Amino acid sequence: MALRYLVLASRGGKLDDGLVDAVGERTGLVAHWRSSRHAVLTSEQRSPLGIGDGAGTIIGDLFHRHGSGPAIRDFDAASGVGLSAAPVRELLERYWGGYLAVWTDGELVRALRDPSGQLPCCYAVGPRAVAFASDPRLLIDAGVVNVSIDWGGVATTLYVDDLAQIRTGLTGVSDLLAGNLATVDERGCSQAVCWSPWHHVSNPLEVDYSVHVERLRRAVEQCGRGWVATFDKSILAVSGGLDSSILASCVAGSPEVECFTLRTNEPRGDETIYAEELCKWCSLPLETRTYRLDRADIMQSAVAHLPRPGGRAQMVAYDETVVRQMAARSATAFFTGAGGDNVFYNTRSVRPIVDRYLAAPTVPGLLATLRDLAQVTEASIWEVARRAFSVPRRRGPKYSWPFDPQFLHPGWIGHLIREMPSHPWLEAPTDALPGKCGHVAMITRAQHYMHGHDRRLNFTEIAPLLSQPVVEAALAIPSWMACEGGVDRSAARRAFAPKLPSNIIRRRMKGGPDAFAMEILRSNYDLVRNRLLGGQLAANGIINKPELEVALAKDRMTHGTNYVRLLLLLDTESWIEAWQSSADQHNISARESVAS
Template structure:
């Protein structure tokens, strides 16, 4: 079951926490156990134990591992040997990693710092009440405890539709803010303050770069194996979704090396473009795992239900429902107690499709030979000629700033929606420090861009659902590897392929093309065209002037809709419409449940 917590913290202007609030929470949420006070804050937990500090006030919720090579999750956090007075936040970030939220009090008990680990594996949301800050693992606890009456934030919805890969602290429910990975919320007598306790840019300076390809491969192998193995040993049996792609295959290899039993599931479409069973069989055979093969079935998808109805963002994709149920069935049959995936691999392993690596190498003062080599590498990946790529690389390096420009999709959106969406702030990690390389800005944006695809699955309500390649040590290491090394030899994610070349079947190491669920999406659209038309033509998005109703209806009615390239966009509108509807029903009908590691 997911780890759950709720904290009540006295905010600025309140002389002390109103203890009657704690009694009310205990009555409304009886499954939570009150664990007492730290300073002027009251805490409740369910399905987890606290990790204590050897010195200092506070505790950690979640899972914590050491960086010094010792195996196993930590039960108590000790101070650094060389500096007992070391900042406890820095101590956690530099000596430990995992999936956690830490609550740290100053010696006087007047100021409380809430730190979310950089991976963001354990959810953390907060709302501001009268005289109190409420921090919780999930939205249901905020509602049931009486601190949130959920309302859809249509401005945030506009921003989501404009750039659905982007994730800021503002959620799509009014008043609910997410504490992002690596952020610290400090609550004290002077009010609340948000700090960037961990910053990915700290791992990108020239002095930190690993420019030797051999060293990069060695460090990547060691770090990925360590992180995946530590996570795997927390469970009895792992279920892994495999496609025969590089990232999920690496995760399967590391779980196998850790000695933890694993079972694999691969999903295939009826159309050959989404059938990767041949490659999935290679993975299962290499690691002595049972493989369940399943054909995607539109009969197992209910477009009127959102798998993200428990979340404050419309991040679920309806077409994934069939796979979700197959995973849950697999866990019940095999006794698996956690789901792993290779999600985030493309992102941390820097699978860029641009000339940014060439621009980075130019700005680093590379030799002409080095520039020519990188241009040839990108040419092999893109089918563009070397002279054109060199020209584009020079332009990217010298005639544009390094800031990553998040792509916008204005398809079917009204002018009011676009204006509203542009008003929403960006993720803080998108703001570049001086001297930034454009490729590193794009790499960090990629890591941000996967966050909306790591949740919104039915299985996360009952089982831990982990993407171990998004672990903090892996992210930090990958940011230190120059972008041009990631595409060396004209192969994307080259250091990762080289690092695991002796652990994976050669067919998987050399494979670069991926399957696509596109045909299943088209089949789902065709079977539900009338329902989709009624849903969007008379729905909340149209009534809120977010979508151009007439343009959407014309696209749905177009007999050649599958050929227009707009089916994916229409289905994403369906996902958002259904999610918004789940939060717009009367409270007795609204869906609410938990989510977390």
């Protein structure tokens, strides 16, 4: 089972031991740590790492900043003292991983979520304590919060289009954002930014391209190998695309790793030939499976375990196949290349030429980047130059998040436009370069890809390319170097060119399950239409029914990107039903408990 945890942090005074015992009984978790102000309960028999003199603990996996070994299982005395003296600085500068660090600071309790967001963390504020947990189900089982849909949170989630938010779709449940520090006191819980991408964006003229390439390679290999060494048996999802192939190269020949690829019956979604070439090159076994329509249940949410909607039916089919494969191989970790496009800055924007103009305006350099972008964007040099003139260059905001109002009710759209949801990582310095603003936005978006699998399953899902050292190394690379030579993700390609087949390094186009996703809608047409027009989103005024009716016409349902949005709305209906059903069960259990 993936690590599940619950932390109880007193809002003032001594934490009641009886409360800790009761929560342990309700959740089935083991209390490993108790202090006067907080307690840590987990699903593992192994105790979390202790910080120094007993001030706190680190839940999850922690690695030394330098070295490629498995996750740390114990601290030496010097490391423990350093952590207890300055936990935030020490953790962010000398370590990395997927963790939540919790410690007592005088009358306060603090909790730091690592910058990668590999370990989920949501929380709820109770009358006596704040509870932090790996999943909202634990908050509910612990009795800290009741199940209730936050319709405003649901509307916000649909509108922000993958932008991580503190507010969730469940009333009383909040997310601790990656890289943020939570502080618990008598007033409740507040968050502050401790790690920001902007701390790691360097002067673009300080370091040569080849040095950036080498630093990126070392960071990826360190993190990939460190994660794999932490688990007994792992499965790596591969497609023959660049990102998953890079991970495969890091663990080439490892007896603890097997590869897995999922294909569609439609040629554009079948990348088996690339996956086979990759695995042969890396001496890794490969298992191939096919998407099955009967496993794409639109009545089931792919993210029913999360405190917000965001799944799609094709993910249900994918996840079921993964779960079967993990069980068949008795694997305990599932690795993916998720986030690679974001971290390595796979962009078709012309912003990099503007960055070069502002930071290093030499004629040969500008002409080289113009040619590179013309190849990447498949446009003429003149078209690239024309687009570049529309990119903001003056001091001030240089990036606006692309919110998605499609199919939302006009009333909600107006409200959300006024509310302007945001994220602290998007708050760039006034002199930030526009291309780097776009890069940071892509990294911010990657947080949405995390935690696709339920923590109650018997394996842990990890995206090594989103590890802190990899992200920091990528952020230091000037945006125009990401398209050097006329290819996307240039630095990553250059870093791993000696370690991968040339076909994969040169590959620019990638397939996907789009045709399968469209077939899900077509094969369930009547059910899709009735479910969306007569569902909870419509009943609660979240969606614009007239606009949706037009899009649900048979000849328009898969028009453009309509199908992507429709699948999201369908999964949201299932997510709502799952939590409302959970609320009913919770109320029944509560009544039975009182009656007994």
